[in-house]
Amino acid sequence: MSFLSVRNVSKYYGPVAAVDSFGLDVEKGEFISLLGPSGCGKTTTLQMVAGLVRPSAGTIMMGERDITHLPPPQRELGVVFQSYALFPHMTVAENVSFGLEMRKVAKAERDRRVKDILALVHLLALADRYPREMSGGQRQRVAIARALVINPPVLLLDEPLSNLDAQLREEMQFELRRIQQVVGITTIMVTHDQSEALSISDRVVVMEQGRITQVDTPYELYERPRNPFISSFVGKSNFLAATAEHHAGGATISIGNTGITFQANDRPKGKHVSVFIRPEKLRLTAPSEGQIEGTVTSRYFMGNQWLVSAKTPAGTLSVAVQNFGAPPPPIGEKVGLVWRNDDCRVLAAGAAE
Amino acid sequence: MSASVSAARPRMVVPSLLSAPATLFFIGLVLLPLALTVILSFNSYDYTAGIQSDLTVSNYLTVLQDEYYYSTFWRTLRLALITTVIAVVIGVPEAYILSNMRKPWRSIFLLVIIGPLLVSVVVRTFGWSMLLGKNGFVNGALAAVGIEPVQLLYTETAIVIGLAHIMLPFMVIPVWTVLQKLDPTVEAAALTLGASRFTALRRIVFPQAALGILSGSLIVFALSASSFAIPGLLGGRRLKMAATLVYDEFLIELNWPLGATIAIIVLLANLVIMLAYNRLIEQQAKRKLG
Amino acid sequence: MQRNGPVALIFHSLVVAFMLAPMVVVCLVAFTPENTLTMPWNSLSLRWFEAVFEHADFMASFWNSVRLALLSATISTFLAVPAALAITRYEFRGRDALNALFLSPLIIPHLVLGVAFLRLFSLMGATGSFAWLVATHAIVVSPYTLRLILASLTSMDRNAENAARTLGAGEWTVFCRITMPLLLPGISGGWLLAFINSFDELTMSIFVTSPSTVTLPVRMYMYASESIDPMMAAVSALMIAVATVTMIVLDRMFGLDRLLVGKG
Numbered sequence: 001m002s003f004l005s006v007r008n009v010s011k012y013y014g015p016v017a018a019v020d021s022f023g024l025d026v027e028k029g030e031f032i033s034l035l036g037p038s039g040c041g042k043t044t045t046l047q048m049v050a051g052l053v054r055p056s057a058g059t060i061m062m063g064e065r066d067i068t069h070l071p072p073p074q075r076e077l078g079v080v081f082q083s084y085a086l087f088p089h090m091t092v093a094e095n096v097s098f099g100l101e102m103r104k105v106a107k108a109e110r111d112r113r114v115k116d117i118l119a120l121v122h123l124l125a126l127a128d129r130y131p132r133e134m135s136g137g138q139r140q141r142v143a144i145a146r147a148l149v150i151n152p153p154v155l156l157l158d159e160p161l162s163n164l165d166a167q168l169r170e171e172m173q174f175e176l177r178r179i180q181q182v183v184g185i186t187t188i189m190v191t192h193d194q195s196e197a198l199s200i201s202d203r204v205v206v207m208e209q210g211r212i213t214q215v216d217t218p219y220e221l222y223e224r225p226r227n228p229f230i231s232s233f234v235g236k237s238n239f240l241a242a243t244a245e246h247h248a249g250g251a252t253i254s255i256g257n258t259g260i261t262f263q264a265n266d267r268p269k270g271k272h273v274s275v276f277i278r279p280e281k282l283r284l285t286a287p288s289e290g291q292i293e294g295t296v297t298s299r300y301f302m303g304n305q306w307l308v309s310a311k312t313p314a315g316t317l318s319v320a321v322q323n324f325g326a327p328p329p330p331i332g333e334k335v336g337l338v339w340r341n342d343d344c345r346v347l348a349a350g351a352a353e
Numbered sequence: 354m355s356a357s358v359s360a361a362r363p364r365m366v367v368p369s370l371l372s373a374p375a376t377l378f379f380i381g382l383v384l385l386p387l388a389l390t391v392i393l394s395f396n397s398y399d400y401t402a403g404i405q406s407d408l409t410v411s412n413y414l415t416v417l418q419d420e421y422y423y424s425t426f427w428r429t430l431r432l433a434l435i436t437t438v439i440a441v442v443i444g445v446p447e448a449y450i451l452s453n454m455r456k457p458w459r460s461i462f463l464l465v466i467i468g469p470l471l472v473s474v475v476v477r478t479f480g481w482s483m484l485l486g487k488n489g490f491v492n493g494a495l496a497a498v499g500i501e502p503v504q505l506l507y508t509e510t511a512i513v514i515g516l517a518h519i520m521l522p523f524m525v526i527p528v529w530t531v532l533q534k535l536d537p538t539v540e541a542a543a544l545t546l547g548a549s550r551f552t553a554l555r556r557i558v559f560p561q562a563a564l565g566i567l568s569g570s571l572i573v574f575a576l577s578a579s580s581f582a583i584p585g586l587l588g589g590r591r592l593k594m595a596a597t598l599v600y601d602e603f604l605i606e607l608n609w610p611l612g613a614t615i616a617i618i619v620l621l622a623n624l625v626i627m628l629a630y631n632r633l634i635e636q637q638a639k640r641k642l643g
Numbered sequence: 644m645q646r647n648g649p650v651a652l653i654f655h656s657l658v659v660a661f662m663l664a665p666m667v668v669v670c671l672v673a674f675t676p677e678n679t680l681t682m683p684w685n686s687l688s689l690r691w692f693e694a695v696f697e698h699a700d701f702m703a704s705f706w707n708s709v710r711l712a713l714l715s716a717t718i719s720t721f722l723a724v725p726a727a728l729a730i731t732r733y734e735f736r737g738r739d740a741l742n743a744l745f746l747s748p749l750i751i752p753h754l755v756l757g758v759a760f761l762r763l764f765s766l767m768g769a770t771g772s773f774a775w776l777v778a779t780h781a782i783v784v785s786p787y788t789l790r791l792i793l794a795s796l797t798s799m800d801r802n803a804e805n806a807a808r809t810l811g812a813g814e815w816t817v818f819c820r821i822t823m824p825l826l827l828p829g830i831s832g833g834w835l836l837a838f839i840n841s842f843d844e845l846t847m848s849i850f851v852t853s854p855s856t857v858t859l860p861v862r863m864y865m866y867a868s869e870s871i872d873p874m875m876a877a878v879s880a881l882m883i884a885v886a887t888v889t890m891i892v893l894d895r896m897f898g899l900d901r902l903l904v905g906k907g
Contacts, residue, residue: 052805072808079809085802089824098820099810150810365736371729372741375722375785379744382782383751386759393762447658450651464894465659471886471893472666473843475863476879480665482867483672483680483876490668490682518661579752581846586867596754596846603758603850616758620751627750 003028003186004049004154009058011044018044020210022058026154031180031187033197036207037233042190043082043158045207049188050156051075062153073102078147078185082159084139086131092118092142093127099150117149120179137168144176148183155180157189161196169193173200194234198222206230228347231276238282240275240314244268244346253346257313258292262341268348279320281343284308284328290336296329310335387620394613404609412614422598422615429595432509433577436516440573443517444524445566449558451525452532463529467522474519474582481515482506482586507589515583520576524569531565532558564637571630575623595619666883673880675873691877701878704862708842711773711858715780716788716837720830722781723788731796749786756783757850764851771853779851780841787840788833795829832897839889 002025011019019041026032034042047053049060051072059068067075087095093114100110118124121141131139140160147155160176161169177200180187191197197204198218206214206221214226225231228239244251246267254261255275287293294310294317306321306328317337321328329335394412397405416422451463469477484490485505492502505511535558543553581596588594593601595615602612647655675681676688695701723745729735730742748756760779764770803825807817845860852861859882867875 050805050809052808072805073811073813075809076811077809079806081802081806083800083802085800085806087803087807087821088800098807098812102807102811102816146806146810368729368733368735368738371725371733375726375745376741378722378778379747379782379785382760382763382778383744383747383756386763387751387755389762389766390755390759443658443661446651446654450647450655453647453651460898462655462659464890466662468886468890469662469666471839471843471890472883473845473860473863473879473886475845475860475867476669476882477665479863479867479875479879480669482871483668484665486680518665521658521662575752579754579846581754581849582864585864596752599754599758600849603761609762613758613762616755620755623750623752623755 002026003030003063004188005061006045006049007059007061009045009048009055009060011041011048011053012056017210019048019055022207022210022212024205024212024215026186026188028186029184031177031200031202032189033201033204034188034190034207035194035197035204035234036192038192039209040207041210042192042207046156046158046188046190049154050077050079052079076150076152078150078152078155080140080143080147080155080157080160082162084131084143084163086139086142086146088131091128091130092123092134095131095142096146096149099146103150113149117145120148120182121145136164137172140164140172141175144179148179148185153186155185155187157187159190159192161191161193169196176200198234204234206233224345225276225347228274228276231345231347236279236318236320237276238279238315238317240277240317241349242273242275242346243271244273245271251346253344255314260291260314262344264341264344264346266346268346270348272349274347274349275344276347277339277344279307279318280305281339282317282319283338284310284319284321285336285338287334287336290338292337294335294337296331296333296335298331299328310337312337390613391617393610394617396610398608398610400608412611413618415611416614416618425593425598426595426618428509428592429578432512432516432594433574435513436520436577437570437574439513439517440520440524441566441570444521444569445528445562447521448525448528448532448565449554449562451529466525469518470522475586477519478515478582478586481511481518485511485514485587506587507592509588509592511587512584512592512594515587516577516580519580519583520573523572523576524566527569527572528562528565531562535561564634567633568630571626575626578622579619669876669879670883672873673876675876678872680871680873680876691873692881694874695877695881698874700857701859701862704857704859707773707856708859711777711780712838712841714777715784715841716834718777718781719785719788719837720834723785723792723833724826724830727789727792727796731793745789746786748783753783753844753847757847760847761850770851771856773856776848776851776856779847780844783844783847784837784840787836788830791829791833791836792826795826799825828897832893835889835893839886 004026006022006024006026009019009022010017022041022045024032034045036042044053048055051067051070055068059066061067062075072079087098090098096114096117097110100113105113114127115124118127121144123138123141123145126134126138131142134142140163144160157176161172164172173196176189180200189197189201198221201218203215204218204221205212208229214221214230216224221230222235225234228237231237241256242253243256244253244264249263251264251267252261253264253273253275284290292312292314294312297309297311297316299306299308301323303323305323308319308321308328309316310319319337393404395408395410397407397409397411399405416426447466451459451466454462482489486492487502487504487506489506491505496502540553540557543557544550548556578594579596580594581600584592584594584597585600588597596619599612599615599619602608602615606612671682672680673691674687674689675683676686676690677683726741726745730738730745756779760775761770764772764775769775799822804817804821807821812820843860844858845864848858849861849864852858857865859878863875863878
């Protein structure tokens with residue numbers, strides 16, 4: 001019996017399915033990210049779990065309890081909204097204490113718990129401020145504290161970091177994970193930022209057009225994306241057109257225009273396939289030493305690495321070169337490209353790019 | 354994603370209950386009396402027997418054929434139009450000047466311009482009657498520089514001055530609102546591209562403010578055409594406008610059906626203006642979208 | 644940001660003078676010791692202010708207007724809050740028509756409303772009733788309260804309410820603890836605007852008031868169109884003073900530009 005179980009939940013707006021047969025089992029203490037482009041139904045899914053949107057079909061179970069039709073106050077879940085939705089007419093302490101008041105917690109205990117939770121999010125000194133007197137990051141912490149203070153079984157986060165600037169966002173990512181682990185709370189976060197999802201989740205649920213397309217650990221998701229959309233949405237990718245000859249042990253893959261063939265364990269359907277490989281799995285060598293030869297067409301300096309594009313018979317490939325101190329070959333220079341065939345994923349051709 | 358828990362309840366019941374008191378109130382006290390007035394305008398009137406319960410268009414014919422009535426309508430339209438033009442000529446540049454002011458001055462002078470809205474029309478009109486009267490301050494000032502005193506009070510000029518004063522805020526407000534939303538760097542960009550200040554105003558600022566000017570003009574025209582206190586106090590007993598005419602018919606002549614007819618014509622004219630305005634706004638919105 | 648040139652500033656000064664002139668003159672003349680409308684060049688006197696306070700009709704009309712404005716602004720608020728909630732929070736048939744109906748007193752000239760009320764009350768035999776006068780004023784000022792409440796409802800972050808629900812608050816608690824406090828500025832601003840508009844209303848009231856329910860603007864209009872003496876200036880000066888105080892209060896609390904200019 002899993003802790004939170006979302007079974008076949010759908011939401012229709014008229015004939016349009018915003019969420020289509022969403023199914024997911026969440027274990028206690030897990031940190032799950034719902035990842036997808038805007039309009040993929042991830043926020044609607046979260047709102048259905050929170051009870052703010054009624055599912056058109058399906059059930060949501062908390063352990064043995066069916067909560068599908070419970071109104072939000074009785075679900076007792078912690079929700080952090082994208083806009084934070086702080087009560088503008090209440091101080092930080094009053095905001096945080098609101099949920100406890102609703103639970104008729106005695107004043108003394110309320111004060112103690114508010115204090116504890118504000119200490120956890122490092123906001124104790126600002127307890128008497130109003131939301132408008134705080135920075136974005138501080139408001140974010142208030143929203144988290146307000147959701148956590150009621151000891152909810154599950155914490156729901158709707159794009160919690162999207163209103164913060166880049167540097168603060170990275171800082172808050174780890175802060176969020178720290179708080180989640182200190183409290184040990186089961187968490188579902190909605191995000192469209194793949195790096196955010198990869199860095200702090202236990203598992204990532206990728207959604208496209210209302211449907212789940214892959215559920216995996218961040219590492220598996222990155223290394224074995226199930227379709228071209230995911231491989232390009234999560235991280236950067238190179239795609240090479242190839243043909244597959246299927247046989248008993250797997251398939252022999254021939255990359256177009258190159259004469260390169262290799263054995264693949266993946267078994268994509270059909271004869272025409274895409275070979276995809278991450279830029280950081282490619283290396284540059286002398287022209288004669290590579291599996292394939294190419295000419296440098298652009299190079300961008302990213303700080304910790306260079307992103308080099310090379311034109312090859314198989315198409316233009318991006319190569320991530322670690323910044324070891326020496327710049328990579330300049331534009332126009334001939335280079336060789338090397339990779340391990342094991343690092344290639346073979347996917348059914350079609351929707352690639 | 355805007356659906357909420359409350360949507361779970363029966364769809365019609367809650368909003369109906371919430372809006373029921375206001376709806377009943379407005380049906381009983383807006384729609385019903387208006388309907389009664391429309392009916393009244395088709396009743397005939399007898400100076401000895403009072404209001405008859407027949408149905409006739411004779412009141413409308415009287416208003417359209419009798420010189421006294423149609424000349425009053427004509428004056429009403431003419432003065433409202435002149436007032437509108439004056440309000441545009443003064444109000445639009447003033448709104449622009451206000452929007453160019455620096456921080457404390459801008460809000461202070463905006464208050465000076467729109468604050469008079471909070472002062473009763475009667476008070477402001479009374480002020481003008483003192484200024485424009487035979488021994489008033491305008492004539493006093495003219496006499497001081499050796500000009501013959503002129504008859505201002507109880508002339509159309511006096512009515513237009515009074516109307517312009519009352520209406521100016523209604524022109525400044527919509528234009529100022531539009532100007533506030535404009536990106537000031539756009540005008541600056543026009544200047545860096547070599548446009549003169551005047552060209553930038555004419556080609557960049559003015560077209561963007563056009564909708565505000567239009568909406569201000571319609572409000573000013575509609576309010577001027579139905580204004581009561583100003584022609585009443587500054588036009589004297591002789592110079593009537595539509596509203597004072599209705600007042601006379603109702604409370605002096607006691608010919609209610611004829612008064613109702615004039616009122617209905619004023620209402621129809623107003624509705625036509627407002628509908629035309631809504632159409633314009635919709636077209637504008639469509640053009641912006643597509 | 645462009646600066647205003649000298650021509651613009653001269654123009655602006657003239658406009659400001661034009662806007663203030665009648666009110667300044669009224670306030671000055673109110674202090675005249677003479678029996679005619681003259682400037683108090685030589686000496687100031689409060690005799691006309693005293694005359695106002697001793698004038699029973701004016702005082703009766705003043706209190707009448709105050710009561711009328713208090714009642715009608717309050718009634719319009721009680722009508723407007725639920726109506727605004729229905730309009731902003733629910734999708735239902737006839738919503739647009741209802742919205743148009745509630746805002747219609749802004750489009751229908753007060754002259755026409757006055758005539759229509761007079762007709763209705765004469766058929767009902769209710770002419771001269773103070774209660775019905777209150778009802779007519781509630782109608783006329785409702786659009787002001789409704790507009791401000793609608794504006795604060797639409798600009799309110801509905802997730803604040805959702806957040807309260809997820810924290811365990813029931814619908815009634817959400818309304819009392821979250822919705823109402825957030826609506827309060829809109830409600831009080833709308834109430835004040837309604838109060839002022841009722842207090843200043845002339846054109847409609849002149850048709851509906853009877854000798855016993857004459858409001859202050861109607862009384863002043865009657866007085867000004869018959870006789871002109873400095874007492875009228877004194878009353879006007881008092882009203883300007885009240886309006887100025889209200890303006891400052893409104894400006895401090897809400898920002899007058901926001902209140903009068905609205906959301907565009």
